[in-house]
Amino acid sequence: MSDQWQDYPVQEHTVHGTVRVLPELYSPQLDNARSILVYLPSGYEPGEDRYPVLYMHDGQNLFDAYTSFAGEWHVDETLLRLETEGIKAIVVGIPNGGSERVNEYSPFRDPRHGGGKGDRYLDFLADTLKPRIDADFRTLPGRDHTGLMGSSMGGLISLYGYFYRPETFGFAGAMSPAFWFAQRAIFPYTLRQRYIPGRIYLDAGTAEIPRRFGRILPKHVGQPVCADAQRMLAILSRLGFEARRELNYVEGIGAAHNETAWSQRLPNALRFLLGPLRDGYSTYD
Secondary structure (H helix, E strand, O other), X not given: OOOOOEEOOOOOOOOOOXXXXXXXXXXXXXXXXXXXXXXXXXXXXXXXOOEOEEEEEOHHHOOOOOOOOOOOOOHHHHHHHHHHHOOOOEEEEEOOOHHHHHHHOOOOOEOOOEOOOHHHHHHHHXXXXXXXXXXXXXXXXXXXXXEEEEEOHHHHHXXXXXXXXOOOOOEEEEEOOOOOHHHHOHHHHHHOOOOOOOEEEEEEEOOOOHHHHOOOXXXXXXXXXXXXXXXXXXXXXXXXXXXXXXXXXXXXXOOOOOHHHHHHHHHHHHHHHHOOOOOOOOOEO
């Protein structure tokens, strides 16, 4: 491992297990830099095993309540518990670009909200970050063992990335995805794609009514997030993804659009994406 990786600071933080930090990795695709977080499964050192890798957006919200926007996902605690089921993985947390978050998390340009840098962001992950992770850690580098995951705009870019870079990413998790963005451009885009074997996890909360976002969302949103998720489920099924083995959809009953809801659905999402079984998980949570 490169000596540029640092231990995560332990004082006044809520991280469990081993998280390493690479300060200010430069992206030539985006012409900016950010620190990268890497969660390592227990027993990683010493050892020789290799592990699947999950690249997760909004990295500052994954492990630490002190750096999170509105509470953390508890990814570290969740993976420690899942190790008792034989599920182990490396998680790479990519903090968002602050004011550039929306621009980087959408390949589509929205006349009101921006966007349009999604391809460059995914190229950064695939062509700059992933080679560094594969060189510095014991990964399983093939597409079947490399995935994307995020929520809201992070869910949008995760699903898009599955089709945009299929040679790199073989599974994707889209939690409460912002499919409304750019007048729902993700739907015609997905309809133009071909079936690519892999695993896609999709979810939404039944209480994710856009009232909460009334001042920032365009008028045409006007329907629950789960309605858009159900529409995408139908499109993916039409493309040929087999329900409950390659494609898993979950509705969180009464769940809102926040980190608490995503952390509650995270264990089953990771079981589906990383576990040996691809079916048997409930459609409703």
